[in-house]
Amino acid sequence: MSFERPKELLKPVRRRFIYTTFALAVLLELIPLPDFIVGWLPDFIGMLILYWVINQPRRISVGAAFAFGLIADMATAGLFGQHALAYSITAYLALLRQRQLVMFNLGQQALSVLGLMMANQIIMVVARMMTGSAFAGWSYFLPPLTSAILWPLLTKLLLLPYRHHNV
Amino acid sequence: MDFANNPSFIRQGPRPGTRLAAAVLTSVLLLIGDSQYGLMDKAREALSVVFYPLQRAVNLPITAARHVDDFFTTQTNLKAENEAMRSQHLAMAARLARLETLEQDYAALRRLNQLKSMRQDAGGLAEILYTGRDPFSYKIIIDKGEDAHLRAGQPVVDDQGLIGQITRVQPLTAEVTLVIDKTLMVPVMVQRNGIRAVLYGYGGGVEARYLPVHSDVRTGDLLVTSGIDGLYPAGIPVAQVGRVERNPDAAFIRLNSMPVAGVQHGRYVLVLNEKTNVPARPPEPVVPVKPKSKPSSDDSE
Known part of the structure; x- marks a missing residue:
C-alpha cells in the first residue's frame, strides 16, 4: 500500500469549519447558472457529506447526512426527502467502510466516491420514479463523474487550513 | 455496549444502523407525504422564506454584473433605437398626411353621394384624372367616358355647384370644359329675383354680360342656372356676384363674379x-354659332 498522502499531523478540525463548508456548498447550489453548466456541476453537498463522513465520522454521520439532505431538498427544490434518503444511505455505506476508506490514497478514494455518488443518483432516480416522475435522462448521472474528478482537489482544499505549516 | 460510566468520547448515541433505519424511514415518510399528500407544501413555503435572502445574496453579484452590462450596452442600443424611432416617425407622418387626404376625399365623396341620391338626374360619380395641358383653355379630364355612357354636353357639378360641361368623350375618359373657359357660356338667373343673364367664362373667371345698367343686381347675389336651355337643370349654383360696376357711359353692367363650385380644386x-x-331642336341656323352656347332670349327683361 503506497501512501501518497503524507502522514502529517493536522490541527483538530473545528465544528464551525465543518458547518461553514456546508453553508458554502448550499450557497453554490443556489447560484443561478445556465442549464448546460448545471448538468455538469458536481453535487457539492453530497461530496462534503462523504468527505466529512470519511474524515470526521464522529462529527458527521447518518443523522447529519439526513439533515443536510433535507436542506439540499430545499435548495434544489426537489421532492422533500429524496436527498435526505440518498445521503443517509450513502453516509451509512461510507461509515461501514470508513476505516478502509480513510487509508486509501486519493485515486482510490475518488473511485469509491464515484461509486457512492452514483448510488446517490440511483437512489434519487428510483425515489422520483416511484413517486411518479419521468426518467430525467442519462445526463442525470454526469455529476458523480465530475464529483470523482474533483475529489482530490476538494481534499487538498479542505486540508489547507489544518496544516501546521504550508509544506 | 453503552454503559452509563463510559467516557463522553466513547458515548456515540445510537448505532449507525439504527440511525440509518430512522433516517430512511423518515425520508420515505417525507417522500410519500410530499408526493402523495402535499403535506410538505407549508414547510416548503416557510423554508423558502428562509432561503430567499440567501438566494438574493447569491444572485447579487450576478445581477450587479448584469446591471453594469446593461449600462454600457444601452448607450449603443439607445442610439439605434432612437434612429429607428426617428425613421418610424417620418413614416408615420407620411402615413398621417395620406390619411388626412383620404379623409378629405371621403368627405367630398360623401357630399357628392348625398347630392347624387337627392337628384333624379344624377349620372355618375367621376374622378378628376388631370387638368388639361393647354394653359389657354380650362379643361379637366375625368376617368369616365364612353364606358359610362357619357355624352358630350352633359353638365358636370360638384357638391357646391356647376363645374362645367362635357365637351369631348373618349372611350375611357372625358374632357370637361370648365365654366371659366372662354368658350363656355351658361344661361343663368339671379336667384334672388330671377333676372336672367348669360355667364361667360373669360379664362380664369366668369362674368355676366349684357345686363342693362338698371338691372337689380347686388354684390353677393347667387347666379344659378335658369334651366331655359336644353342642357342644365334649373337651380344649380354657378357663381356669386362679386363687384358690380355701373358705368353710365356703357350700356351694360360689368359684373365680376366668382364661380362657387370647386372649379380649380377638388x-x-x-x-x-x-x-x-325638351322640345325638338330648331333647325340649324345657316350662320355657324359657337357650340353649346344659347344666348338667345336672356339678355334682359
Missing part, C-alpha cells in the same frame, strides 16, 4: 344627365 365630380323632356 377631386370628385358628379356628371348629370341632360334634360330629357
Whole structure:
C-alpha cells in the first residue's frame, strides 16, 4: 500500500469549519447558472457529506447526512426527502467502510466516491420514479463523474487550513 | 455496549444502523407525504422564506454584473433605437398626411353621394384624372367616358355647384370644359329675383354680360342656372356676384363674379344627365354659332 498522502499531523478540525463548508456548498447550489453548466456541476453537498463522513465520522454521520439532505431538498427544490434518503444511505455505506476508506490514497478514494455518488443518483432516480416522475435522462448521472474528478482537489482544499505549516 | 460510566468520547448515541433505519424511514415518510399528500407544501413555503435572502445574496453579484452590462450596452442600443424611432416617425407622418387626404376625399365623396341620391338626374360619380395641358383653355379630364355612357354636353357639378360641361368623350375618359373657359357660356338667373343673364367664362373667371345698367343686381347675389336651355337643370349654383360696376357711359353692367363650385380644386365630380323632356331642336341656323352656347332670349327683361 503506497501512501501518497503524507502522514502529517493536522490541527483538530473545528465544528464551525465543518458547518461553514456546508453553508458554502448550499450557497453554490443556489447560484443561478445556465442549464448546460448545471448538468455538469458536481453535487457539492453530497461530496462534503462523504468527505466529512470519511474524515470526521464522529462529527458527521447518518443523522447529519439526513439533515443536510433535507436542506439540499430545499435548495434544489426537489421532492422533500429524496436527498435526505440518498445521503443517509450513502453516509451509512461510507461509515461501514470508513476505516478502509480513510487509508486509501486519493485515486482510490475518488473511485469509491464515484461509486457512492452514483448510488446517490440511483437512489434519487428510483425515489422520483416511484413517486411518479419521468426518467430525467442519462445526463442525470454526469455529476458523480465530475464529483470523482474533483475529489482530490476538494481534499487538498479542505486540508489547507489544518496544516501546521504550508509544506 | 453503552454503559452509563463510559467516557463522553466513547458515548456515540445510537448505532449507525439504527440511525440509518430512522433516517430512511423518515425520508420515505417525507417522500410519500410530499408526493402523495402535499403535506410538505407549508414547510416548503416557510423554508423558502428562509432561503430567499440567501438566494438574493447569491444572485447579487450576478445581477450587479448584469446591471453594469446593461449600462454600457444601452448607450449603443439607445442610439439605434432612437434612429429607428426617428425613421418610424417620418413614416408615420407620411402615413398621417395620406390619411388626412383620404379623409378629405371621403368627405367630398360623401357630399357628392348625398347630392347624387337627392337628384333624379344624377349620372355618375367621376374622378378628376388631370387638368388639361393647354394653359389657354380650362379643361379637366375625368376617368369616365364612353364606358359610362357619357355624352358630350352633359353638365358636370360638384357638391357646391356647376363645374362645367362635357365637351369631348373618349372611350375611357372625358374632357370637361370648365365654366371659366372662354368658350363656355351658361344661361343663368339671379336667384334672388330671377333676372336672367348669360355667364361667360373669360379664362380664369366668369362674368355676366349684357345686363342693362338698371338691372337689380347686388354684390353677393347667387347666379344659378335658369334651366331655359336644353342642357342644365334649373337651380344649380354657378357663381356669386362679386363687384358690380355701373358705368353710365356703357350700356351694360360689368359684373365680376366668382364661380362657387370647386372649379380649380377638388377631386370628385358628379356628371348629370341632360334634360330629357325638351322640345325638338330648331333647325340649324345657316350662320355657324359657337357650340353649346344659347344666348338667345336672356339678355334682359
